[in-house]
Amino acid sequence: MQTLYLAVVMLALLAVIFGAILGFAAIRFKVDGDPIVDQIDNLLPQTQCGQCGHPGCRPYAEAIASGEAINRCPPGGETTIKALADLLDVEAIPLDAEHGSEAIRTIAYIREDECIGCTKCIQACPVDAILGAAKQMHTVIIDECTGCDLCVEPCPVDCIDMIPVDVTPISWHWQQPEHLIATSMLPHNHGTPDHA
Amino acid sequence: MRKIWNFHGGVHPNENKTQSNQLPILAMPTPKQLVLPLSQHIGKSAKAIVMAGDYVLKGQLIGCAQGFVSANIHAPSSGYVSELGQRTLPHQSALAGACIVIDTDGKDQWIGLTPVSDPASLSKPDLLNLIEAAGIIGMGGAGFPSVVKLQPKSDINTLIINAAECEPYITADDRLMREYADQIIIGIEILQQLIGQPICLIGVEDNKPEAIAALNDAIDQRLDQKTGQKSVQHRNIEVCPIPTKYPSGGEKQLIEILTGQQVPYKGIPADIGIVCHNVGTVKAIFDAIVLGQPLIKRITTVTGKAALNAGNYEVLIGTPVADLLNFAKVDLTQTSRLVMGGPMMGFTIQDTQTPLVKGSNCILAAADLELAPVADHHSCIRCGQCEVACPVDLLPQQLFWFAKAEEFDKAQDHNLSDCIECGACAWVCPSQIPLVQYYRYAKGRVKSINSEAHLAELARQRFETREQRLVDEKLAKEEKRKLRAAAAAASQAAKRTANPTLEDPIAAALARVNKKKQEQLTAAAPKSPEQEYKELKTAAAITRTKLKKTSTALANAKALEHEQTASLQHTVDQLTVKAEAAQAQLKAYEAKLGLDPEKEKTLQITVAKTNAAVRKLEKSLTTAADPQTLEKDIITAKTAHQIATQALAKYQDSATVVPVPVPAPAQES
Numbered sequence: 001m002q003t004l005y006l007a008v009v010m011l012a013l014l015a016v017i018f019g020a021i022l023g024f025a026a027i028r029f030k031v032d033g034d035p036i037v038d039q040i041d042n043l044l045p046q047t048q049c050g051q052c053g054h055p056g057c058r059p060y061a062e063a064i065a066s067g068e069a070i071n072r073c074p075p076g077g078e079t080t081i082k083a084l085a086d087l088l089d090v091e092a093i094p095l096d097a098e099h100g101s102e103a104i105r106t107i108a109y110i111r112e113d114e115c116i117g118c119t120k121c122i123q124a125c126p127v128d129a130i131l132g133a134a135k136q137m138h139t140v141i142i143d144e145c146t147g148c149d150l151c152v153e154p155c156p157v158d159c160i161d162m163i164p165v166d167v168t169p170i171s172w173h174w175q176q177p178e179h180l181i182a183t184s185m186l187p188h189n190h191g192t193p194d195h196a
Numbered sequence: 197m198r199k200i201w202n203f204h205g206g207v208h209p210n211e212n213k214t215q216s217n218q219l220p221i222l223a224m225p226t227p228k229q230l231v232l233p234l235s236q237h238i239g240k241s242a243k244a245i246v247m248a249g250d251y252v253l254k255g256q257l258i259g260c261a262q263g264f265v266s267a268n269i270h271a272p273s274s275g276y277v278s279e280l281g282q283r284t285l286p287h288q289s290a291l292a293g294a295c296i297v298i299d300t301d302g303k304d305q306w307i308g309l310t311p312v313s314d315p316a317s318l319s320k321p322d323l324l325n326l327i328e329a330a331g332i333i334g335m336g337g338a339g340f341p342s343v344v345k346l347q348p349k350s351d352i353n354t355l356i357i358n359a360a361e362c363e364p365y366i367t368a369d370d371r372l373m374r375e376y377a378d379q380i381i382i383g384i385e386i387l388q389q390l391i392g393q394p395i396c397l398i399g400v401e402d403n404k405p406e407a408i409a410a411l412n413d414a415i416d417q418r419l420d421q422k423t424g425q426k427s428v429q430h431r432n433i434e435v436c437p438i439p440t441k442y443p444s445g446g447e448k449q450l451i452e453i454l455t456g457q458q459v460p461y462k463g464i465p466a467d468i469g470i471v472c473h474n475v476g477t478v479k480a481i482f483d484a485i486v487l488g489q490p491l492i493k494r495i496t497t498v499t500g501k502a503a504l505n506a507g508n509y510e511v512l513i514g515t516p517v518a519d520l521l522n523f524a525k526v527d528l529t530q531t532s533r534l535v536m537g538g539p540m541m542g543f544t545i546q547d548t549q550t551p552l553v554k555g556s557n558c559i560l561a562a563a564d565l566e567l568a569p570v571a572d573h574h575s576c577i578r579c580g581q582c583e584v585a586c587p588v589d590l591l592p593q594q595l596f597w598f599a600k601a602e603e604f605d606k607a608q609d610h611n612l613s614d615c616i617e618c619g620a621c622a623w624v625c626p627s628q629i630p631l632v633q634y635y636r637y638a639k640g641r642v643k644s645i646n647s648e649a650h651l652a653e654l655a656r657q658r659f660e661t662r663e664q665r666l667v668d669e670k671l672a673k674e675e676k677r678k679l680r681a682a683a684a685a686a687s688q689a690a691k692r693t694a695n696p697t698l699e700d701p702i703a704a705a706l707a708r709v710n711k712k713k714q715e716q717l718t719a720a721a722p723k724s725p726e727q728e729y730k731e732l733k734t735a736a737a738i739t740r741t742k743l744k745k746t747s748t749a750l751a752n753a754k755a756l757e758h759e760q761t762a763s764l765q766h767t768v769d770q771l772t773v774k775a776e777a778a779q780a781q782l783k784a785y786e787a788k789l790g791l792d793p794e795k796e797k798t799l800q801i802t803v804a805k806t807n808a809a810v811r812k813l814e815k816s817l818t819t820a821a822d823p824q825t826l827e828k829d830i831i832t833a834k835t836a837h838q839i840a841t842q843a844l845a846k847y848q849d850s851a852t853v854v855p856v857p858v859p860a861p862a863q864e865s
């Protein structure tokens with residue numbers, strides 16, 4: 001009988017101890033936020049354009065986490081879809097044409113002498129890339145503009161253009177060579193490889 | 197004799213050096229025009245400090261380094277700066293970039309120089325400043341600013357001079373060593389003085405016996421003239437002949453050959469106490485200190501079957517390739533490909549106006565079949581020859597598959613970034629796969645993906661801060677509103693208890709507001725004409741834009757047969773009327789002020805047109821067969837231009853009301 005009591009007491013004691021450890025760990029190692037949303041958000045291009053139907057990339061990341069399709073972000077295009085598919089272990093699907101198509105990257109340019117200083121574009125810019133003040137000329141910080149297009153519509157005098165980003169010798173890179181074929185081999189080799 | 201090690205892989209392409217290394221270096225005369233790209237080095241591009249029309253002297257600073265990793269640019273000859281413009285760069289992309297263009301005057305007049313005959317008397321910082329001011333960068337082709345490498349963070353025990361010149365065809369360093377060996381040795385002494393007297397090993401491939409002999413002679417003579425015996429320092433310079441094998445001139449390969457040590461992964465040579473400089477750089481440092489001359493010239497090899505006078509030429513930086521080819525009697529009709537650099541690592545250039553820059557060591561004018569033709573390539577047969585050839589011990593075949601499949605992270609895991617793009621793998625590949633181009637493509641993509649990720653991260657941070665700010669602002673407003681309401685209620689209650697006969701507070705407030713409005717209307721200061729004109733213009737622009745936007749919406753709605761079509765049509769009609777009215781008002785006001793933007797525009801166009809006519813005529817004057825009649829034409833054109841300019845000035849004087857430029861006239865849609 002005594003053994004039985006002992007066993008019960010021991011078990012109860014163990015339960016209390018482990019409960020305490022688990023409880024402590026839950027508080028000490030608490031994970032902030034939803035890590036999967038963060039991971040998805042990190043893969044989105046952060047253009048914040050809203051073409052996916054959400055007010056920014058993070059809301060779309062949240063929507064994906066709760067089951068929305070992964071093919072609604074045109075700025076990200078195939079690359080983003082592929083990365084998302086890898087992360088979530090689902091199949092990569094083609095871009096949903098309803099939300100737009102992949103286009104070349106552009107940035108906003110304000111024709112400054114026509115700007116009337118209404119600040120409407122500043123209010124529209126999701127990433128604070130426009131500089132200006134009421135009744136002053138406004139300008140776009142080109143390094144910070146994501147090309148989301150959201151400032152064009154609100155401008156009352158239509159002085160914002162979206163212009164393609166120029167290729168510079170720094171941003172330029174080689175393209176992949178043309179595809180391999182399997183005919184017409186030319187003799188070449190002007191020496192011997194070293195097998196040292 | 198020092199022990200010489202070997203490195204993994206490597207190939208033995210035909211050397212093709214005798215075509216160009218037989219004759220002494222020939223100085224090329226100053227070309228008519230020099231084109232100096234502001235970015236000839238790795239790092240930030242220089243900033244132009246001259247303007248079109250400035251007169252510059254030979255050796256004058258014209259481009260100023262921006263930041264730590266950057267380099268100065270000097271005028272290679274005297275003359276007038278004719279343009280700061282975009283010219284084709286000597287770059288694989290063949291894109292245009294910012295250049296300073298100098299029309300030389302043939303006088304070749306130097307700016308005042310301050311030579312230092314005894315460099316040993318200078319302090320370390322002074323030497324570094326001189327080298328930095330002279331705009332010296334690595335002359336081997338990579339173009340890294342030399343002064344950065346001369347301030348290593350760790351102790352240096354070995355200075356390696358890269359004189360291997362392993363790339364086929366190129367002989368610029370070979371000739372340089374044969375003819376300027378004594379200056380090179382003095383340059384090395386300066387470097388040793390700078391980095392704490394390390395031992396110096398000069399790595400020269402054994403296919404250059406004359407250069408090796410010349411260097412050894414120079415070392416011996418240098419000893420004789422001083423004390424007649426070997427000082428410690430002179431015993432510390434050693435010429436090391438190394439077996440000819442491509443790419444022994446790769447920095448990490450040469451270090452392994454001479455010391456048996458490998459540079460750690462993702463590390464730099466300084467981590468193992470080694471600094472490596474190109475022999476051309478050493479000569480440039482000699483020029484900068486002992487002669488006081490900045491880096492404005494270099495030795496460039498012109499070679500290939502299409503070059504009649506193949507050899508080495510001393511050219512001014514900025515010389516267009518065309519001038520050098522002309523001087524070396526290159527038959528462009530025979531040339532199948534024009535390569536800048538060597539056949540293994542160089543790149544093809546199309547535009548012969550491309551300038552030679554600080555790092556341009558060779559122009560290869562290859563005749564037909566001299567270089568392997570660009571052929572269609574075959575599938576990889578997994579023969580593994582590329583792995584045997586790779587000097588970096590990579591798996592080129594694997595890298596190729598990953599680059600082709602765009603699996604860039606896997607390529608990274610296989611050390612893509614360590615590939616030195618030497619081309620040994622492509623050279624042995626029996627399937628003639630342009631492997632290096634695949635790696636360059638993969639590297640470029642990795643770079644742009646990384647930079648995009650970086651920008652995206654910044655954008656995300658800004659987006660999140662903005663969201664937070666908006667929320668905070670809203671909360672603060674709400675809070676203020678509540679406080680104000682509470683305060684107002686309290687004061688009202690207090691007033692009421694004090695004076696129960698008080699009238700309705702809302703009616704009182706409204707009355708106050710109305711009164712204020714009335715006052716404002718009557719007291720409104722008369723607007724200045726500028727202000728009024730601007731307001732009218734803005735109003736016209738706003739209605740115009742509204743109209744345009746609604747019209748687009750209407751067109752969309754029509755296309756979709758949307759139910760809103762009718763109401764949109766109505767708005768468009770209304771807006772059209774409004775826009776016309778606004779435009780008319782603007783026009784009327786312009787007329788009142790005596791302004792006529794259209795007239796101004798026509799005047800401006802006439803000025804530009806006549807100006808262009810004059811320019812065109814002047815240009816054709818140089819080639820014209822009959823200059824006299826042309827000159828008459830020019831005078832007529834010039835008068836027309838003058839008249840037009842005067843008319844425009846007159847108009848602008850009479851219409852001084854509006855200093856701001858007029859927005860482009862409406863394009864009603």
Ligand code: SF4
Pocket residue numbers: 044045046047048049050051052053054055056057058060072073074075076
């Ligand atoms: S569509 Fe625009 S807002 Fe949506 S995820 Fe893509 S970039 Fe972000």
Ligand code: SF4
Pocket residue numbers: 107108124125126127128129130140144145146147148149150151152
């Ligand atoms: S400036 Fe315009 S296009 Fe650029 S990020 Fe801001 S709103 Fe988007």
Ligand code: SF4
Pocket residue numbers: 585586587588589590591592614615616617618619620621622631632635
């Ligand atoms: S190009 Fe790159 S992969 Fe090919 S042999 Fe050279 S280092 Fe190796």
Ligand code: SF4
Pocket residue numbers: 575576577578579580581582583592593596621624625626627628629
């Ligand atoms: S040498 Fe060419 S064919 Fe052979 S394994 Fe390498 S890539 Fe494939």
